[in-house]
Amino acid sequence: MTMNAERFYIDGAWVEPLGGGSMPIMDPAQNAKIGTVALGTAADVDRAVDAATRAFEEFGLWPKAERLALLRRIRLGTAARQEDLAWAMSHEMGAPISMARAMQAEAGIGHADGFIEALAKQDERWTLPNGDTLTREPIGPVGAITPWNWPINQIALKVLPALATGCPVILKPSEHTPLSAQLYAEILHEAGVPAGAFALIHGTGPEVGEALSTHPGLAMVSFTGSTRAGIAVSKAAAETVKRVTLELGGKNPNLVFADCGAALAERVRYAVAECFLNTGQSCDAPTRLIVERACYDEVLEIAEAAAKATKVSDPKQEGDHLGPLFDQLQWDRVQALIAKGIDEGARLLAGGLGKPEGLEHGWYARPTVFADVTPEMTIARQEIFGPVLSILPAEDEAEMIALANATDYGLAAYIQTGDPMRAERVARRLRAGAVHINGGGLGWGTPFGGYKASGNGREGGMQGLEDYQEVKSLHFG
Missing domain, CATH: 3.40.605.10 (Aldehyde Dehydrogenase; Chain A, domain 1)
Incomplete structure (x- = not known):
């Protein structure tokens, strides 16, 4: 039409x-x-x-x-x-x-x-x-x-x-x-x-x-x-x-604490889905998953499985799947940043370069997850605006907060924890306009905006x- x-x-x-x-x-x-x-x-x-x-x-x-x-x-x-x-x-x-x-x-x-x-x-x-x-x-x-x-x-x-x-x-x-x-x-x-x-x-x-x-x-x-x-x-x-x-823009952190306990798998699957929502083309997408070392290996397994289970398909079809990136310029940019992540030494857990099989005609990208990302890597600093998640390890709460705030941006932040007191304490220290705790969403009528750049x-x-x-x-x- x-x-x-x-x-x-x-x-x-x-x-x-x-x-x-x-x-x-x-x-x-x-x-x-x-x-x-x-x-x-x-x-x-x-x-x-x-x-x-x-x-x-x-x-x-x-x-x-x-x-x-x-x-x-x-x-x-x-x-x-x-x-x-x-x-x-x-x-x-x-x-x-x-x-x-x-x-x-x-x-x-x-x-x-x-x-x-x-x-x-x-x-x-x-x-x-x-x-x-x-x-x-x-x-x-x-x-x-x-x-x-x-x-x-x-x-x-x-x-x-x-x-x-x-x-x-x-x-x-x-x-x-x-x-x-x-x-x-x-x-x-x-x-x-x-x-x-x-x-x-x-x-x-x-x-x-x-x-x-x-x-x-x-x-x-x-x-x-x-x-x-x-x-x-x-x-x-x-x-x-x-x-x-x-x-x-934003380069939004998502802090995952080991005290999530039995809810850890649910919280990590949520983190991956939220990053990939709208094919990653959201300014408040949680694209940096900062994980406490005590649960790091388990989080990597869950995130890898979640990314590989993410479907990509024709946006005209009903269902829960990702659509394409919005044009070739955006696709080329996302591909260049995925390549940069590989070149700079991040470990590719899922996805990567190219288009998903059978979707060669549109601007589709592969849902991608990187592990062992370090703060100086390009994919940890630049807004990618595609379905790309960077996972960074941290030893403790103090280092997680420091990594979260180590960005020019301050639009949104996310916290996954089983400790309500920790949630309040950490949220107070995050330099972001919105902090989402354990999957909490932004309600209609709540002001939206950011700090810094x-x-x-x-x-x-x-x-x-x-x-x-x-x-x-x-x-x-």
Whole structure:
């Protein structure tokens, strides 16, 4: 089936792009063209900013009750189109359809629930003990730049809080995953988002992303992607002193303690599955398994078996399996880093170079596990963004914490332990924005974001709303 994304959504209508550029939409499972996406220009951004500026005059004053009603309509529309969203993401970025439905598309519904709850509870006006009054107000029109690996998840985490707080938002999704973004724009239109309060422009980072980052008519830009690109966005935005929120990369540790006891096998199988989820293409994937020496050999056996049991198959098929990496560039990068691990002396337990048997036409990778990884190895330091797990031994708790924190990143961390006091103690010392203990997941409405090179600001929940707001003080005589 061919689907195209050749128009933009600006000022409440689908419009023709002002430029003539385009690129193919590719299905990574077959390395085949399935459609065409138009590529925007700075002129398209100007048109969207003009509409957003006009819309802000009224939309920025909408009372909370109307904004909540809008979010609820969006939530209902997202649920009604869940299967369409899953289908689009399965085709455009290779998410297995069962996972695309249960996680990728579900994120649009879950985040709507989280923001509805947060907005309902948020005080937008309150009085200080000194008698002064504080109010929360929308920051103004914003730009949102989202990646290809969790398309609707990241779109919802930016578009929903903007609309919830009264900020018009201009979305530039990844040019590689335009179909799900186009469906989401249809949902917003049908939900009654006022003209100008939402725009969708497809395009590249150097063209449309740069135009959003530098535009003087935008008060804020929110970006999710690589740390390298996030730095570029920050520099571009600095000239207009706009607010910048960044959700960037990670090289996330997963600490496995020998005190897991009888639960050790379950906890290690979870660790492998969590690393491989979305074919390893998640910024918060636990890709460094740091294992206490006392259980190291046993963990290696369990991890090896779990990786070899991991299925890789066509993402259009129902079931629990991995799909392809999203394009050749990503596949080549993952292959180069696997080769680097072998060359630098890590011990290959499972997987390795090349494609799984029978899957030669798409960008499929072999689920890979390395043992005896040392901290200076490339695979212990660089974000791979593929189904590759690096296992590092450590003598004790102190060394495990030191290894966990020995990274430029600080997005997420994971702990597997049978000792609740140890879990609290270790979590306190890990420099990461989220710590998952014994398989605990992130709930809808919980803020997400990282320390250090993993970004700044938080997405989701109350803190996610606050990123899109200014605080004003009122002083009555």
